[in-house]
Amino acid sequence: MxxxxxxxxxxxxxTNCGKCGVPTCLAFAMKLATGQAEIxxxxxxxxxxxxxxxxxSAPPVRTVIIGAGERAVKIGGEAFMFRHEKRFxxxxxxxxxxxxxxxxxxxxxxxxxxxxxVYERVGVVMRPELIAIKGDSGESxxxxxxxxxxxxxxxxxxxxxNEDTEALSRTVRACSGRKPLIYAxxxxxxxxxxNLALEFSCPLAVKGNNLEELxxxxxxxxxxxxxxxxxxxGARTAGKVLEDQIIIRRSALMKRFKxxxxxxxxxxxxxxxxxxxxxxxxxxxxxxxxxxIVLSGIEGHSIFPLLLxxxxxxxxxxxxxxxxxxxxxIGAVDENSPVIITGNFSLTYFIxxxxxxxxxVPVYLLIKDTEGLSVLTAWAAGKxxxxxxxxxxxxxxxxxxxxxxxxxxxxxxxxxSGELEEELPGWKVLVGPREASHLxxxxxxxSQQ
Amino acid sequence: MTIExxxxxxxxxxxxxxxxxxxxxxxxxxxxxxxFHLFEGTMPHPPKIAMEVYDSVxxxxxxxxxxxxxxxxxxxxxxxxxxxxxxxxxMIALQMASTDxxxxxxxxxxxxxxxxxxxxxxxxxxxxxxxxxxxxDAEVLRSVCEICDGRNLIxxxxxxxxxxxxxxTAIAYNHxxxxxxxxxxxxxxxxxxxxxxxxxxxxxxxxxxxIGVIGYGLEYTYSxxxxxxxxxxxxxxxxxxxxxxxxxxxxxxxxxxxxxxxxEAPLLGNQKKRGILxxxxxxxxxxMAGADVLIMRHPEAIALVKESxxxxxxxxxx
Ligand code: B12
Ligand code: SF4
Numbered sequence: 001m002x003x004x005x006x007x008x009x010x011x012x013x014x015t016n017c018g019k020c021g022v023p024t025c026l027a028f029a030m031k032l033a034t035g036q037a038e039i040x041x042x043x044x045x046x047x048x049x050x051x052x053x054x055x056x057s058a059p060p061v062r063t064v065i066i067g068a069g070e071r072a073v074k075i076g077g078e079a080f081m082f083r084h085e086k087r088f089x090x091x092x093x094x095x096x097x098x099x100x101x102x103x104x105x106x107x108x109x110x111x112x113x114x115x116x117x118v119y120e121r122v123g124v125v126m127r128p129e130l131i132a133i134k135g136d137s138g139e140s141x142x143x144x145x146x147x148x149x150x151x152x153x154x155x156x157x158x159x160x161x162n163e164d165t166e167a168l169s170r171t172v173r174a175c176s177g178r179k180p181l182i183y184a185x186x187x188x189x190x191x192x193x194x195n196l197a198l199e200f201s202c203p204l205a206v207k208g209n210n211l212e213e214l215x216x217x218x219x220x221x222x223x224x225x226x227x228x229x230x231x232x233x234g235a236r237t238a239g240k241v242l243e244d245q246i247i248i249r250r251s252a253l254m255k256r257f258k259x260x261x262x263x264x265x266x267x268x269x270x271x272x273x274x275x276x277x278x279x280x281x282x283x284x285x286x287x288x289x290x291x292x293i294v295l296s297g298i299e300g301h302s303i304f305p306l307l308l309x310x311x312x313x314x315x316x317x318x319x320x321x322x323x324x325x326x327x328x329x330i331g332a333v334d335e336n337s338p339v340i341i342t343g344n345f346s347l348t349y350f351i352x353x354x355x356x357x358x359x360x361v362p363v364y365l366l367i368k369d370t371e372g373l374s375v376l377t378a379w380a381a382g383k384x385x386x387x388x389x390x391x392x393x394x395x396x397x398x399x400x401x402x403x404x405x406x407x408x409x410x411x412x413x414x415x416x417s418g419e420l421e422e423e424l425p426g427w428k429v430l431v432g433p434r435e436a437s438h439l440x441x442x443x444x445x446x447s448q449q
Numbered sequence: 450m451t452i453e454x455x456x457x458x459x460x461x462x463x464x465x466x467x468x469x470x471x472x473x474x475x476x477x478x479x480x481x482x483x484x485f486h487l488f489e490g491t492m493p494h495p496p497k498i499a500m501e502v503y504d505s506v507x508x509x510x511x512x513x514x515x516x517x518x519x520x521x522x523x524x525x526x527x528x529x530x531x532x533x534x535x536x537x538x539x540m541i542a543l544q545m546a547s548t549d550x551x552x553x554x555x556x557x558x559x560x561x562x563x564x565x566x567x568x569x570x571x572x573x574x575x576x577x578x579x580x581x582x583x584x585x586d587a588e589v590l591r592s593v594c595e596i597c598d599g600r601n602l603i604x605x606x607x608x609x610x611x612x613x614x615x616x617x618t619a620i621a622y623n624h625x626x627x628x629x630x631x632x633x634x635x636x637x638x639x640x641x642x643x644x645x646x647x648x649x650x651x652x653x654x655x656x657x658x659x660i661g662v663i664g665y666g667l668e669y670t671y672s673x674x675x676x677x678x679x680x681x682x683x684x685x686x687x688x689x690x691x692x693x694x695x696x697x698x699x700x701x702x703x704x705x706x707x708x709x710x711x712x713e714a715p716l717l718g719n720q721k722k723r724g725i726l727x728x729x730x731x732x733x734x735x736x737m738a739g740a741d742v743l744i745m746r747h748p749e750a751i752a753l754v755k756e757s758x759x760x761x762x763x764x765x766x767x
Contacts, residue, residue, distance in 0.1 A: 216450035300718025
């Protein structure tokens with residue numbers, strides 16, 4: 001992929017000044033080649049060379065930004081077919097569909113649901129990110145009014161969709177600061193919309209009726225100097241979308257086929273009237289290469305599992321999410337508060353601390369470094385046995401903060417309790433429930449004793 | 450503009466495994482490409498869904514999961530019958546949950562008798578799934594193998610700790626085994642080799658890479674499945690060329706997010722639909738990674754997944 005470290009090195013200043021944070025230009029070049037450094041880190045490279053290197057070391061699927069300010073979202077930037085090859089970069093963006101044919105009430109209701117759908121999980125905020133606004137009433141004033149309303153009532157980014165090029169241009173002009181995605185350049189409007197996107201530096205979607213047509217249009221737009229494109233192959237059946245998405249991604253990665261080196265947009269909302277089926281289709285597209293996934297509505301029971309699944313698929317397989325090894329104080333603890341231990345896998349930590357929180361019992365939660373493994377996985381891997389827990393408790397400093405000597409361990413570790421008491425003379429080991437959901441009841445009982 | 454479709458040259462193929470017995474056979478496997486990559490290979494047998502039936506009344510299930518089975522929940526035979534007659538189940542998976550030493554801990558002979566009854570009364574391929582305790586499963590599943598002689602049951606999970614005992618008995622009574630390993634491609638391959646050495650024949654083996662569901666380790670299962678398929682289809686790894694089965698419903702319906710009511714968590718929407726989608730979307734992800742058999746629970750989740758399989762098997766344009 002791209003230039004080798006040596007090829008990049010040849011273009012660097014070769015002064016080994018170290019301003020990039022790496023001791024030598026060669027070392028910096030090697031990092032660039034493997035995507036571990038940003039070209040901007042070296043202040044002494046000319047713009048021209050920067051572009052050359054940047055282009056060559058860029059991921060085969062271009063990163064495109066939609067929206068402005070805090071809510072701008074990145075899509076694309078992908079360099080792999082399978083997450084285990086390294087990792088996927090930018091999770092797909094779930095998008096709410098609004099039409100200018102909808103009445104006020106429907107629009108307001110959907111916008112409220114969209115704005116409310118914000119979830120926090122393992123410390124990460126997940127939410128649907130974009131709104132697609134389609135003009136299909138035939139009245140440009142309705143379209144413009146709807147776009148204005150969305151602009152006012154949310155700071156999310158959006159997609160402007162209209163076959164009426166005039167209306168579309170006017171609306172883009174009116175809200176160009178929000179950097180909307182313009183949808184979509186196709187046969188007859190290609191140049192007009194291409195120029196519009198260039199004039200306002202907005203990303204542009206391009207749609208063909210099939211892959212061949214799409215490639216042709218995208219190539220023309222690239223030729224016009226457009227850099228930020230989003231692809232729609234026109235497919236609207238599950239099987240065909242899957243096929244097109246795979247071919248687009250493979251062409252970009254394996255053949256460096258420039259017209260397909262962009263993120264994509266897909267429309268489950270146009271493929272069924274049943275919201276449950278729509279969620280299934282959206283899920284398929286989440287796993288296989290859809291970048292913007294447009295949904296007819298946002299409902300908690302479907303968007304939440306979709307976001308969660310997408311967070312799973314897009315986590316870095318080489319680095320489980322972890323929290324710091326230390327003593328966490330939950331609530332107003334004192335020297336009599338219970339002491340509980342678990343591992344540093346983010347998911348485990350957030351589940352357990354959440355349950356402790358809701359119990360309202362102040363607790364010292366000891367987090368031991370288990371290299372990001374869950375309780376049983378860590379135990380099976382030899383990172384959460386009686387010996388290592390014993391050592392950890394002694395050096396953690398918890399003994400100076402409490403008067404009692406009682407330690408609650410996860411229910412799944414019941415088999416180690418005897419051995420752990422031997423490792424920790426003077427301590428009593430209590431086996432907690434297996435599931436964290438039973439912790440509040442357990443803690444209340446414990447604190448009453 | 451013509452584009453050149455970059456196709457993969459697959460060098461391997463998943464084995465076709467015949468499940469069930471004469472009159473109710475189903476074949477699974479046989480893929481010569483990645484999941485639903487029908488533009489460059491074939492999937493002669495689309496993935497199948499086995500409906501769960503429990504050997505005793507389940508505890509701790511959310512209302513939505515009980516509701517469809519409320520009238521048959523005390524009787525595994527009637528339960529299986531309803532799954533087949535009303536919901537059109539292609540396969541049944543009998544969950545021997547009450548054998549669990551941490552639960553009711555019913556003895557092996559009692560468990561085997563239940564399995565026998567269900568097997569006698571069920572005319573679709575039958576999976577009998579242990580509680581996951583290595584030693585107890587060895588006892589129970591061996592008894593099941595014996596008493597259901599010649600039925601070609603699908604027996605699982607067969608793990609590193611009990612494969613000798615269960616494997617040998619399964620061969621003697623002509624059943625198919627599920628080789629189960631904890632989300633690790635090397636362990637999966639290793640267990641298949643061990644079972645091969647034991648003389649479990651290649652047409653009597655399917656593999657279970659272990660389940661992680663949405664929000665709880667889905668990504669690990671997803672990736673290990675993709676890696677297994679990659680090794681099987683493009684690296685001629687003959688010991689991984691087996692169909693994949695996943696026991697997913699159990700883990701889905703015990704998650705906190707499925708159990709929360711709408712009053713407790715208004716932002717998570719309708720509780721019933723949420724449960725159904727947690728199950729159906731977990732299944733959908735697993736299909737995209739290479740599942741051949743999915744053990745599922747809720748009829749509406751199953752209907753969604755069946756329809757999705759049909760759609761994915763179809764290459765029509767519009
Ligand atoms: C995903 C997974 C993995 C992932 C790692 C995920 C991770 N970050 O830990 C991978 C694929 C890497 C993995 C590897 C292995 N795994 Co693994 N893995 C799982 C799986 C499917 C889910 C684990 C998980 O994420 N759970 C979710 C977290 C939140 O659960 P948790 O930490 O236990 O927390 C819960 C409770 O314990 C409780 N709780 C937590 N803390 C506390 C504290 C107190 C005081 C209380 C009261 C409660 C409490 O609250 C939480 C929610 O209820 C489980 C099977 C399963 N379905 O559970 C197997 C499992 C844990 N793995 C297992 C094994 C054997 C292994 C391996 C050793 C296999 C191998 N030889 O390679 C390796 C070891 C890792 C290594 N060598 O590096 C076994 C363990 C068997 C056993 N009983 O000891 C399991 C149970 C699978 C099985 N049935 O065989 N695994
Ligand atoms: S800052 Fe630039 S010139 Fe200085 S060492 Fe790094 S790469 Fe070389």
